[in-house]
Amino acid sequence: MSKPRRDHAVGLARELKKTEDGIRGTMGWIEPKVKPDVYEKMKTVIEQSIRYGVLKNILEGQKFQNGLEDEE
Numbered sequence: 001m002s003k004p005r006r007d008h009a010v011g012l013a014r015e016l017k018k019t020e021d022g023i024r025g026t027m028g029w030i031e032p033k034v035k036p037d038v039y040e041k042m043k044t045v046i047e048q049s050i051r052y053g054v055l056k057n058i059l060e061g062q063k064f065q066n067g068l069e070d071e072e
Helices: 002-033 034-069
Strands: none
Touching: 002 034
16 A cells, blocks of 8 residues: 555655756746846745745645544
8 A cells, every 4th residue: 555655755756856946947047137136026926935835735635634534
């Protein structure tokens, strides 16, 4: 049973790395094209978006877990 979970975790890690690489690549491409203050604002929006995504994922996980507990 642990095999599917490991494969899933590896797949998620791979997708996370690809997403991070994409963000870093795009930001590297944008940085020389915009003013420094605009770039810093963009970084702030990106960091907050990532934080929002993580918190939303945690909340959805809690809802799912609570739903499983309610069924028992």
